[in-house]
Amino acid sequence: MLSKSISFGIHGIDARIIEVEVDIIRGLPGFTIVGLPDSTIRESRERIRSAIENSGFEFPPRNFVVNLAPAGFKKQGATYDLPVAMSILHATGQAGIDPAAIPMVGELSLDGRVKPVRGVISMTIAIYRGGYRSVIVPYENRHEAAAIREIEVFPVKTLAETLSVLRGEFGPFRDGRECDDPHAGPDFSDVRGQETAKRAIEIAAAGHHNILLYGSPGSGKTMLAKRIPSILPPLGKEQAIETTMIHSVGGELKSGGGLITHPPFRSPHHTSSDVALAGGGTFPTVGEVSLSHNGVLFLDEFVEFKNNVIQALRQPLEDYEITVSRALGTFRFPADFMLVAASNPCRCGYLFDGEIPCVCPPHQVRSHFQKIAGPILDRIDIEVLVGRVPHRDLLEVHSCEKSAAILERVKTARERQKNRFDESATRYNSRMTPGEIRDHCRLDADAEAVLEAAVMRTALTARSFFKILKTARTIADLAGGGTIRKNHILEALSYKNLQRNYDV
Ligand SMILES: Nc1ncnc2c1ncn2[C@@H]1O[C@H](COP(=O)(O)OP(=O)(O)OP(=O)(O)O)[C@@H](O)[C@H]1O
Ligand SMILES: [Mg+2]
Ligand SMILES: [Zn+2]
Structure with a gap:
């Protein structure tokens, strides 16, 4: 039978x-x-x-x-x-x-x-x-x-x-669980001072911009990055399903886990292999770049990652997906993550400290810079120097802004992007195509002038030029939307500072 x-x-x-x-x-x-x-x-x-x-x-x-x-x-x-x-x-x-x-x-x-x-x-x-x-x-x-x-x-x-x-002896399972459990993680109010870094992170979160945090040891880079999930809005239904699919196939859904409704935050260790990061293997498995799809990929101690691992990041950073070709066929895994990279600016770490002097020989400083900048700087929209907060300020009792307040602003800026890209596959300012940048990044006359001057002064590459416009778009969205103004451009320009800081 x-x-x-x-x-x-x-x-x-x-x-x-x-x-x-x-x-x-x-x-x-x-x-x-x-x-x-x-x-x-x-x-x-x-x-x-x-x-x-x-x-x-x-x-x-x-x-x-x-x-x-x-x-x-x-x-x-x-x-x-x-x-x-x-x-x-x-x-x-x-x-x-x-x-x-x-x-x-x-x-x-x-x-x-x-x-x-x-x-x-x-x-x-x-x-x-x-x-x-x-x-x-x-x-x-x-x-x-x-x-x-x-x-x-x-x-x-x-x-x-x-x-x-x-045989029909059991009824179906009804999930009484509320999906939208609020995010419970560390809060930005724990971080004293660091207003510039917090602001840069808020912009990055609002527009899904890749961000680099660099600065002295102990300045709070890791601490800041770990608080990013607390200011990310929950995933929409479609994104939630897609994210859950990836985690389920990757065997990363916790036992008894349901729909993932919060953007993932992945922080692979710097000893991770290229396969662990990008995915692959005989029966292709998903890597960290896909597990962080719709969320954050945090690479702490960025320069410690092996070169081939960093190289493996380039395709997803460009295409927002990763393709794995195997005898079994070609597999495409989504990989649209917000990259958060953190690094010391030199081997000793104190290059831009202001208080503690750097003891690294110049050639070593240069090669360290190359390791940070070389493979990914052209994929980073926002570079922020994280300064050390003086000890007495760390002890101050004044209250810092809570993540919930920042999240509200991020949500508003996201809402503006949603309306803007209604018809398009684009979801975030950072993902705008050149055509969309032309359509959506209108500058007033002062802003135009400032940007022009910057182009003349610093010989901006086309890529950096577009990045500044995208970041400025998000800054303007956080400020209420509409036309991009001079101060938005100036602020966006201030976040392209890594090269500049090394040049002085
Ligand atoms: N602005 C701050 N407010 C409150 N605590 C802080 C701040 N900056 C640093 N700290 C404290 O110092 C610790 C070290 O910070 P963190 O590990 O984030 O530094 P880092 O920049 O990542 O250093 P490294 O380069 O060594 O990795 C934190 O865990 C926190 O306790
Ligand atoms: Mg750290
Ligand atoms: Zn140094």
Whole structure:
């Protein structure tokens, strides 16, 4: 008897529907799986047989042939255990109900428990698009699946429970959880002084601008960067789903986790490999650049990252996605993050300190500058020198502005961008195309004059010129929108200061 069930496979961050067919054919007892990579077949057979027997069913000595279709689609992982096992129960007359009724996914453990798998939200989207209206998922993945409201989700903990679901003995899971949990992290009010750095960070957050923080050791660069999530508005529904898909496929969704509604903040260590940062591998996995999609990629101690790792950043910084080509096909992973880089300005760290003198030889200062500037400076809109706050100021008790107040301004500026780019794929000022810059960056006469003078004085490259306009656009948006004025341009110019500071 032929028995069929419906499951899924992951391709990049998307899922495809896979049909699982189990047939019992003549011949000596056997268990063949066609359509899975060799390495996983053996383990998979062992788990399925054992799970069936340990759940109180029989695995009769027959000749089973399992076919996973389409054959051309390369499959990975153990997500097919549950549908294969259910089809075997059905084919051997032990299920009493057709498993094809509800698509399902899950890895089995030897004792018959259903273990969580990656990519469940993508799978749920795929079945919705495929015309199905319900899905069986591992219990730990229930919140993630339930994020797609149009689908009825049936969480299961064991193989036996799966049968009960198919027999209609359980109702669907209703997620009573409120998605929009407010961000609970460190607050900008902890940071004394640093008004310039805070202002620059507010602008960066408002327009999704890449930012570089540089300055003396202990000046608070790391402290400032870690507070950025507290001023980022929650993700829209579409972004939330996309972000959750990436984290789920990457195995980075915490157990029992649901929709990710807050922009991710990723801070990979400087010893990370290029694959860890950019993604890749035989079965391509998502890297930090994709896990920080719609959020922040924080590279602390920037110059300590290996050169090939920094090089791997260039494509996503340019294209806002990363392409991985493998024998299995080409995978595209979204990678539109706000880069926050932090670094000391020289080896000793005190180059711009003003109090503590720098002890680095000039050639070393130059090569350090090259390490910061070379590969990424043309991708950074805002450069800010973070000065050390005097100790007595650190002890002052005056109250600093809370993140919530900054967040309100960021939200308003984001709202202006949303209206501006209504029809376009662009979401943020920092992502404007040259055409959009022409359309949306109107300068008044004074602003024009200031910018012109700067172009003459500093021989601005075209790229820097556009960056200044984009940053000025965000500054103007924070100030109420409309025409870009002189002080907006002047402020934007002040954030292109790294090269200038080294030149003096
Ligand atoms: N402006 C500030 N307000 C309050 N605390 C501060 C401030 N600046 C620094 N600190 C304190 O000093 C510590 C060191 O700051 P932080 O680690 O962020 O410096 P850094 O610039 O990243 O240094 P490094 O270059 O060594 O990495 C902070 O954890 C905090 O306790
Ligand atoms: Mg630091
Ligand atoms: Zn130095």
